[in-house]
Amino acid sequence: MVFGADAGIGVQAREVLAPRADQVLVQVAAAGCNRADLLQRDGRYPAPAGVPSDIPGLEFSGTVVQVGELAHGLRVGDRVMGIYGGGAQAQYLLVPESICVPVPEGLDVVDAGALPEAFFTAYEALVEQGGLRRGARVLVNAVGSGVGTALVQLARALGAQVYGTTRTQAKLEQCEALGLSGGLVVEEGESPATTRERLVALAGGEFDLAVDLLGGSHLSLLLAALAPQGTVVSLGFIAAQQASLDLATIIARRLRVVGTSLRGRPNHEKAVLARRITRDLLPLFASGELRPVVDRRFPLEEAAAAYARMEESRNFGKILLLPGAPVEGKSHDETARGR
């Protein structure tokens, strides 16, 4: 699938390249949709160097169908998933083998496509940036989003109490089923001070760690709800790109704001993260403590509808694009739809 000049997105045939050196060719089973795809479509989030600039898709699950001559860890037929800088919303994806992690036993390979961005991001935010400890109070906004549902599950699995905000009561109830300790639907026009008091009362105290997906005044609200020495991890700015910091509070209460993202990292950093994910996170899927939350599956041809659903925040969990079976009668390194 490619970003086009006219309609925004559409399917287009591209040459499938053979893997070289340490690359593997993955036949994509599913590729998640992300808010970043919308930013990229609108020209606000260009692809990093080395990935296709016009094929979206930051995460994938699938099966290895061909390996480069220096790839020594993966074999044809292995079920893999991962995050990559772009190009995953296609039938085939060429990636370095080191950024792949195995699809855990017992997990459907299509459902696995809903896992990487949401859970890798949640792991990196909570554990590596946030230093989450058992018993901590965690606050998440946009809790019904793909990464929101992953944050809830992972924080709970790691022994934290997790609270959240969203705009619809139905999403809150679905989150409670995933382990949310409590949540609020923020009322239109409610003052930030009131929301803060409601959240602190709900949790029985201020928060040690917060995760912001919205930006703007939402980030300020999270900061105001932190306990001394608390951290906000900033992952997105769906609502507003600029946020205001009250430095008197930041300094006196010794707060931190930490921005983080996975996409722009060099492959060697992604490989390091993939190893930690394999060691620390994947066992929680094998044991059933975590599960990817799939909102809806769309064939690749219906990407425009999938994007619209995400843009309107109608999803709970992840929207998946399924490239479907490869075109019959052609070998992998000849023309196929997508790349």
Added chain:
Amino acid sequence: MVFGADAGIGVQAREVLAPRADQVLVQVAAAGCNRADLLQRDGRYPAPAGVPSDIPGLEFSGTVVQVGELAHGLRVGDRVMGIYGGGAQAQYLLVPESICVPVPEGLDVVDAGALPEAFFTAYEALVEQGGLRRGARVLVNAVGSGVGTALVQLARALGAQVYGTTRTQAKLEQCEALGLSGGLVVEEGESPATTRERLVALAGGEFDLAVDLLGGSHLSLLLAALAPQGTVVSLGFIAAQQASLDLATIIARRLRVVGTSLRGRPNHEKAVLARRITRDLLPLFASGELRPVVDRRFPLEEAAAAYARMEESRNFGKILLLPGAPVEGKSHDETARGR
């Protein structure tokens, strides 16, 4: 000295209390002035619980003149210095012994009064919050201030290259004598983008760590000059209390803003910091690599002039208040000027 209802500040007699438990009574040789004193005077930075609310003074040097029955580390006659929540701009100060550190050999006890806030803050900001490493590029604004001059010296002593901004050429030259690798006088009306380019060109690259004393747009400028994964440590907001964050940059470049302060910490945290200071920082004074920068000494009675000098940023380094000799003919636990 006390904050009064009328003139702002003045000297007033207070009872000198005897040390109890693990307290020691310090006869103050010198007490530094800090921007926070001005905030406190103006009702914007109330004293923490357990310290006099109307006697300013966040740091001291002096001599132990009496010890509580549970104080087992210090003896009468020991030269000590430290930070405390307030009350240091007085002839006598009562503090827990655990927050005191020794005045290094060879350092004048009055000059030592210029050391604690500036260098403890610099140590905590650079080492504990900023994770400073040898070879790092560091950027400091308000580089001619008390903490600015300490940041320059300490960053340099720890193997970093340190750059800074100030408003007067004379202060820049004085900072270069302290180890500043390069600096800029920021021109009135210069665009932040231009200042950023000039700074990065001066340093030969973006900065790993920055320290903000000014707040507002100054903090935004520091953030814009950071290398990926860089940190701004926020210590003050002399210029403006609100700062705007561009979240797209914070997230894509994985930047951090860390607020920190010493004053509001509980005494046990101050005690932990005092031990680290004694171990890691004080040897650099004994060896002569670091030295407190004293701008001017004022008798306690001239505190109003001292405060005005600080408020107008006319100082280079620290302004000291000297309480002078105790009132003759009275014992320490009777009335004396100050407390």
